Amino acid sequence: MASAATNKNKPKKVITIQSKEDFDRIVAEAGNKHVLVEFFATWCGPCALIGPRLEELAYEYEDCLLIVKVDVDDHGDLAEEYDVSSMPSFLIIKNKVKLEQFVGSNGDKVQSTLQKFCGKPDDKKAPVAGPSAQPAQKTNRLVSMLKAVTPSKSNNMPTDKQ
Numbered sequence: 001m002a003s004a005a006t007n008k009n010k011p012k013k014v015i016t017i018q019s020k021e022d023f024d025r026i027v028a029e030a031g032n033k034h035v036l037v038e039f040f041a042t043w044c045g046p047c048a049l050i051g052p053r054l055e056e057l058a059y060e061y062e063d064c065l066l067i068v069k070v071d072v073d074d075h076g077d078l079a080e081e082y083d084v085s086s087m088p089s090f091l092i093i094k095n096k097v098k099l100e101q102f103v104g105s106n107g108d109k110v111q112s113t114l115q116k117f118c119g120k121p122d123d124k125k126a127p128v129a130g131p132s133a134q135p136a137q138k139t140n141r142l143v144s145m146l147k148a149v150t151p152s153k154s155n156n157m158p159t160d161k162q
Contacts, residue, residue, distance in 0.1 A: 026068055035068060036092055041072050
């Protein structure tokens, strides 16, 4: 449980855009990193639901990706520039070029799109979310313990078949 609490205390990685100039600067300074842009509204229920998942993805993909949020009510100029008519809408931008645009609060769709452009994140970057976190490490530990207690054929121990 302590690890889940630690995860909640991490600073926010998703950047909320304050102005068009702010947006332009972040996209320009991203360099070789991809930028995932979420167009949202404070009154949009699906937008609120996907917010925590975006924070997780920001940590998982921090080596190759920035995630920014644009409130369409505050920045209608950006929403119009990118033809946003539904929320949440997402863009993937790299080197100031829009690579993909899609709509919906489907976390799996967002993740598969990020994997398409960034590959799979390192297991060590995955957020720790409780007892079920990082199952591969637990499985590897279990296999190691089983190997340690399982007799090998080379030690010539008697068996029922002899």
